[in-house]
Amino acid sequence: MSGTSAALTPPADAQAPVRHPDAPAPGEPLGAHYDQCFGCGGGQPHGLHLEARAGEGVSLTAEFTVQPAHQGAPGLAHGGVLASALDETLGSLNWLLRIIAVTGRLETDFLLPVPVGTTLYLEAEVTAVAGRKIYSTATGRIGGPDGPVAVRADALFVEVKVDHFVENGRPAEIQAAMSDPDQVRRTRAFEVNP
Numbered sequence: 001m002s003g004t005s006a007a008l009t010p011p012a013d014a015q016a017p018v019r020h021p022d023a024p025a026p027g028e029p030l031g032a033h034y035d036q037c038f039g040c041g042g043g044q045p046h047g048l049h050l051e052a053r054a055g056e057g058v059s060l061t062a063e064f065t066v067q068p069a070h071q072g073a074p075g076l077a078h079g080g081v082l083a084s085a086l087d088e089t090l091g092s093l094n095w096l097l098r099i100i101a102v103t104g105r106l107e108t109d110f111l112l113p114v115p116v117g118t119t120l121y122l123e124a125e126v127t128a129v130a131g132r133k134i135y136s137t138a139t140g141r142i143g144g145p146d147g148p149v150a151v152r153a154d155a156l157f158v159e160v161k162v163d164h165f166v167e168n169g170r171p172a173e174i175q176a177a178m179s180d181p182d183q184v185r186r187t188r189a190f191e192v193n194p
């Protein structure tokens with residue numbers, strides 16, 4: 001059983017997404033947006049270490065291998081971890097638009113159990129943009145990039161300013177991020193979005 005609620009149906013005046021001219025070329029890795037991110041950061045020992053690559057248009061692929069630290073039931077991935085992988089994958093799409101955005105809504109279908117040691121092959125694309133609202137969809141397959149769909153999600157991301165993080169984040173992490181030249185460079189790339 002799957003479906004998308006009315007909140008995730010783009011309005012009639014929604015626009016097709018436009019890939020930013022400086023977006024990474026298809027096949028290029030996107031890299032982590034933040035070293036301490038649970039989804040993509042290399043600095044989180046129990047994180048997902050999800051690796052995303054740009055696709056055509058406003059789409060991407062990503063992979064994540066379920067670790068023992070990600071269990072819910074014995075030997076199986078926790079559903080919240082799988083939702084995190086979908087959230088991270090969908091959030092990475094905004095890098096192709098060069099828009100800073102956070103998840104407003106995430107609707108997930110869990111179709112197959114995902115054992116520890118399994119690599120989840122994720123695909124995602126932005127389907128529409130309406131003002132600050134970005135609509136996107138993702139699937140996660142097991143057994144290979146063409147294997148059966150184990151999880152899927154539809155999401156609404158909402159564009160925010162960098163101030164969103166400065167005003168709401170814990171000061172220690174904000175200050176550390178702002179003194180990291182790589183983080184500042186990446187943030188500026190978003191801010192020059194026309």
Ligand SMILES: CCCCCCCCCCCC(=O)SCCNC(=O)CCNC(=O)[C@H](O)C(C)(C)COP(=O)(O)OP(=O)(O)OC[C@H]1O[C@@H](n2cnc3c(N)ncnc32)[C@H](O)[C@@H]1OP(=O)(O)O
Pocket residue numbers: 007033087088091100101102103104105131132133156158160162186187190
């Ligand atoms: C430096 C690089 C770092 C890059 C950092 C990137 C990090 C990515 C990390 C992975 C993704 C995450 O986990 S992000 C973390 C999890 N998410 C969050 O923490 C977000 C918490 N929520 C919020 O801060 C807020 O609710 C916002 C920003 C989402 C929205 O608040 P707002 O800015 O006041 O805007 P608001 O007017 O309410 O909403 C704007 C429009 O969106 C719609 N809208 C808002 N929420 C929803 C919703 N849940 N379901 C349906 N629709 C919604 C509204 O109806 C409205 O439509 P209309 O009236 O215009 O039609």
